[in-house]
Amino acid sequence: MTIIVNGGRADCAPGLSLDSFLEGEGYDQRVIVVGLNGTIVPKGSYPSVRLDDGDALEILNFVSGG
Amino acid sequence: MIRADGQGHMEYARGMEAIGSGIMDAVLAAAGAQDFSAFSEDDARRALGGRELSADGFAALLSPAAAPLLEQMAARARAETRARFGNSVSLFTPLYISNYCENGCVYCGFSRDRRIARARLDPAGIEREMLSISASGLEEILILTGESRRMSDLGYIEGACAAARRHFRVVGVEVYPMDSADYARLQACGADFVTVFQETYDTGSYGRLHPAGRKRSFPYRFNAQERALLGGMRGVGFGALLGLADFRRDAFATGLHARLIQRKYPHAEISFSCPRLRPIGGGAAFVPFELGEAELLQVICAYRLFMPFANITISSREGARFRDNAAGIAATKISAGVDVGIGRRGAAPEPAGDGQFEIADGRSVGEICAMLSARGLQPVMSEHLYV
Amino acid sequence: MDDPLRLGTHEFSSRFILGSGKYSLKLIRAAVENAGAQMITLALRRANPGGAENILDYIPEGVAILPNTSGARNADEAVRIARFARALGCGDFIKIEVIRDSKYLLPDNGETVKATAALAEEGFTVMPYMYPDLNAARDLVSAGAACVMPLASPIGSNMGLQARDFIRILIDEIDLPVIVDAGIGRPSQACEAMEMGAAAVMANTAIATAGDIPAMATAFRKAIEAGRAAYLSGLGRVLPGGASASSPLTGFLGGVEGAEND
Numbered sequence: 001m002t003i004i005v006n007g008g009r010a011d012c013a014p015g016l017s018l019d020s021f022l023e024g025e026g027y028d029q030r031v032i033v034v035g036l037n038g039t040i041v042p043k044g045s046y047p048s049v050r051l052d053d054g055d056a057l058e059i060l061n062f063v064s065g066g
Numbered sequence: 067m068i069r070a071d072g073q074g075h076m077e078y079a080r081g082m083e084a085i086g087s088g089i090m091d092a093v094l095a096a097a098g099a100q101d102f103s104a105f106s107e108d109d110a111r112r113a114l115g116g117r118e119l120s121a122d123g124f125a126a127l128l129s130p131a132a133a134p135l136l137e138q139m140a141a142r143a144r145a146e147t148r149a150r151f152g153n154s155v156s157l158f159t160p161l162y163i164s165n166y167c168e169n170g171c172v173y174c175g176f177s178r179d180r181r182i183a184r185a186r187l188d189p190a191g192i193e194r195e196m197l198s199i200s201a202s203g204l205e206e207i208l209i210l211t212g213e214s215r216r217m218s219d220l221g222y223i224e225g226a227c228a229a230a231r232r233h234f235r236v237v238g239v240e241v242y243p244m245d246s247a248d249y250a251r252l253q254a255c256g257a258d259f260v261t262v263f264q265e266t267y268d269t270g271s272y273g274r275l276h277p278a279g280r281k282r283s284f285p286y287r288f289n290a291q292e293r294a295l296l297g298g299m300r301g302v303g304f305g306a307l308l309g310l311a312d313f314r315r316d317a318f319a320t321g322l323h324a325r326l327i328q329r330k331y332p333h334a335e336i337s338f339s340c341p342r343l344r345p346i347g348g349g350a351a352f353v354p355f356e357l358g359e360a361e362l363l364q365v366i367c368a369y370r371l372f373m374p375f376a377n378i379t380i381s382s383r384e385g386a387r388f389r390d391n392a393a394g395i396a397a398t399k400i401s402a403g404v405d406v407g408i409g410r411r412g413a414a415p416e417p418a419g420d421g422q423f424e425i426a427d428g429r430s431v432g433e434i435c436a437m438l439s440a441r442g443l444q445p446v447m448s449e450h451l452y453v
Numbered sequence: 454m455d456d457p458l459r460l461g462t463h464e465f466s467s468r469f470i471l472g473s474g475k476y477s478l479k480l481i482r483a484a485v486e487n488a489g490a491q492m493i494t495l496a497l498r499r500a501n502p503g504g505a506e507n508i509l510d511y512i513p514e515g516v517a518i519l520p521n522t523s524g525a526r527n528a529d530e531a532v533r534i535a536r537f538a539r540a541l542g543c544g545d546f547i548k549i550e551v552i553r554d555s556k557y558l559l560p561d562n563g564e565t566v567k568a569t570a571a572l573a574e575e576g577f578t579v580m581p582y583m584y585p586d587l588n589a590a591r592d593l594v595s596a597g598a599a600c601v602m603p604l605a606s607p608i609g610s611n612m613g614l615q616a617r618d619f620i621r622i623l624i625d626e627i628d629l630p631v632i633v634d635a636g637i638g639r640p641s642q643a644c645e646a647m648e649m650g651a652a653a654v655m656a657n658t659a660i661a662t663a664g665d666i667p668a669m670a671t672a673f674r675k676a677i678e679a680g681r682a683a684y685l686s687g688l689g690r691v692l693p694g695g696a697s698a699s700s701p702l703t704g705f706l707g708g709v710e711g712a713e714n715d
Contacts, residue, residue: 006499026503033497033540040540058499060537062508064481065496065523066472066608066657112687118625140702329626332591360706391705 001053012051019046022059032061075273075282082286083245083293089326090288096121097267097319102312105129114138119372124321127368128314136364143367143396146374154446155438156377156399157431158206158236159199163187163226165408165419167212169279171265173310173343175422176212178279185408185419186217192226196233198411202403202431205448206236208261212422213242213281220248224255231256235448238303242280243290249297258452260294261303261339262287267319268311275310291327300450301335302327303379308365309343313357317365321372328373337377337399338369344383344423359388363395370396382406382425386437389427394441402434456685458630458653460546461578461599463517467491468647469677470519470632471670472657473508480666481511487670492517494548494657496524497538509543518543519580526553528567535572547572548602549581558608562589566596573597582634585619590627601627602655604635605646609658611638614645624650640669640676647680648688 003012005025012021018041022029034041035058041049051057078084102125110132113123126132127139164186167176175182187195199207207230211218223241230237238259239252249260266272269284276282291302304324306316324336342362357365362384369378379399380392393400404427405411408419429437435445457464471490473481485493493516495508512518520538525531528551535547549572551564565581566589573579578599583589585603593601603620606612613636614620624631630652637643643654654677663669 027500028505028507031507031509031541032500033537035537040536043540043542058537060497060541061500061505062495062518062520062538062541062543063498064473064475064478064508065498065521066474066494066655066661112689116688117621137700137703144702329628332587332626360703363703363706387705391702395702 001051003051003054004056006057006059014053016051017047018049018051018057021051022046027059028061032059034059075276075284076269077283078286079280079283082280082283083247084285085246085289085292085296087289087292089292089323089330090285092326093267093288093319093323094269096322097315100125100315100318102129102314102318105131107131107134110135114142114371121318121322121325124368124372125314125318127371128317128365130314132364132368133360136360136367139364139367139371140395143370144394146370147396147398150375151398152444153442154444154449155393155397156206156446156449157204157402157434158208158238158399159202159204159401159403159431160208160210160240160406161192161195161199161230162210162406162408162419162422163192163195164211164214164218164222165422166214166217167279168214168216169281170277171281172275172277173307175420182420183418187409189225189229191409192229195409195411196229199403200233203435203447204403204431205234206238207234208238208240208401209257210240211242213279215242215280218242220244220251224251227252227255227257231452236450236452240303243287244293246293246297249294249299253298256452258298258300258450259303259335259337260291260299260301261305261337262290262294263305263307263339263341264288264320264323265307266310267306267316267323271311288323291323292331295327295331295334299334300452301337303337303339303377305339305341307341307343308357308362309355311355313355313361313365317368321369324373324376335377336373336375337379338373339379339381340366340369341381341383344426359384362388363392366392366396382427383423385426386429390437390441393438393443400434400438402429402431404428456681460580460630463546463578465491465517465653467674468653468681469643469674470494470634470653470655471660472655473512474657475661476666478506478508478511481508482513483667484660484670485513485516487667487674488660489674490516490670492519492546494519494521494655496521497534497541498524517546519546519548521548521550521582522568523550523552525549525551525568527551527561528564528571531564531568532571535568535577536575539577545576545578547577547579549579560584560604562586565589566592569593569598570596580632585616585623587619587622587626590623594627594629598629600630600632600652602632602634605633605642606636608635610636611659611662612636613638613642617645617649620646620651621649640672643673644676644680644683647677648683650684651680653677 105126109126113126237257239257240261306320377398380389380397382404406421410418438445470492522531522534551561582602606615632653633646633651634655638659
């Protein structure tokens, strides 16, 4: 199945947990915040969130800026 | 009912509208904390040389240490006045329509305890007086009553405002404090400026000087300007009757009161009146805290520097020489053709009522205009639109 | 002397807010330390998978994070960015920047007021970046802002206190801290802002584009401290030129009523 990650398309196994997806992609989970279809996902619930076809993820972190 | 036994003057009486406002506490705390003897001449000089006057700078200019700087204060006050108002000075006259009063203010000629000729103009009398005033060329009028809600009820004042609206472009009222809904009614009738003198901000003195009547409630009077603005008035006037208590502290509190109202209601037009306590009719002995003309001028200049955009009115309690010079320095409003009695202007069929105080400058509108012109100032009859 | 900068329920002894943009992560620690800064701004961006350095690792312990909403073009976007930022667990500060002008990058005060109201309601400590307009500043106060942050000149321009007179008006009229943000290019300009009564100065480009970044951070710290000290001391009097010994205005006092005395 296909999901949208930060505006781009990405392949994802059906029923994969958010936790596993992030780990597989190499995100440092300590420093990111994730929005799933517009809603912020609490950090503790990454393992229990299952990804569906067409889901849109926003994965953000802090960068330098004035 | 408010008791006359030295208690209760810091409370509202039953039925009085209590608006939630922190301004009174802020003013009383700041005024109470000022030590006017602690300022040095250099403090005053620093305040005078600064750009915008802080509350402490204002206090410094009111302090005895600023007295030697009066000429410099006047020069800067004149520069501020001319920068904001050009050379125009507004003319108006007060119209006393009733001198019945329910209050027992110790210092006042209208006090209910005084044996004076009482009168109240009926609608025809009001019309007659207004015609007479209007014929003098004036376009701004200030309607005054004694503080009797029975003899000058709201409907009566509404009628006077509506009549004034037909004869004048600008109508102000100086009547007993009322609720915001009442001010809204007066505004709807054509008045859009409310002046209330707090008399003194020294709460102890206030309690002693106002033993009876609704005026005994200090907070209700204090919050009158704010209620007037909530009622839709364009502007509000402030004044302490200088001489009732420590005039420096009273002037400081008056300025701060006006400043905080202006901050909270930035659209409001602000004006100061600067009355000194004068001898009253009826021969009552009351010894005020004296202040001289130099100290009065110091107060006026300090008001100007603290609130450069405010109107300042000089009472006809002051003599012509003082008023003329003050108009050249800081005052922007001056009354003309003044009579503080009731119905004494026109040939009234009814008996006239006695005045509240003795005026010292009874010059006519023409004479005041001629004086202003001779000083290079421009008499202005009205400069606002009632909307 | 105890003179804390109060922002909401937080207190700071430093009045220098440092921006972290446009310079290498390696220099951030030295810049923060030399600046004596207790607050540093960060932005929020889409993350890249794998290996990217974490900026938080470069920020000394105890320095407050002030996330901004850069990238927001309206209030709704600013609110969303703020919520994401707070979810990162670095506190409740948010610097609102709403910009829908790509040439001058001027903030949109109207949208900023809306975002401020929404975020203050959600419990953020809201620090809105604004164009120095008195009416908007009053609206921000009513909306629950913790301070107002007027620009001195266009962001990143190093043009200094072009908006000096309008910032003065805010300082005179607004009871919240007025923090001068954007456009401050030199320590002397930061000092002047503080002398005027600004509560703090935020600077980024001036330091990021300096020849020696840590040394410039030191220079700004000293300038901000000097300006604050001058403000608190009360600037000395300036003698007016052309003072005259005569009394042309007050000579009438003491005269006799009715006598001509001019």
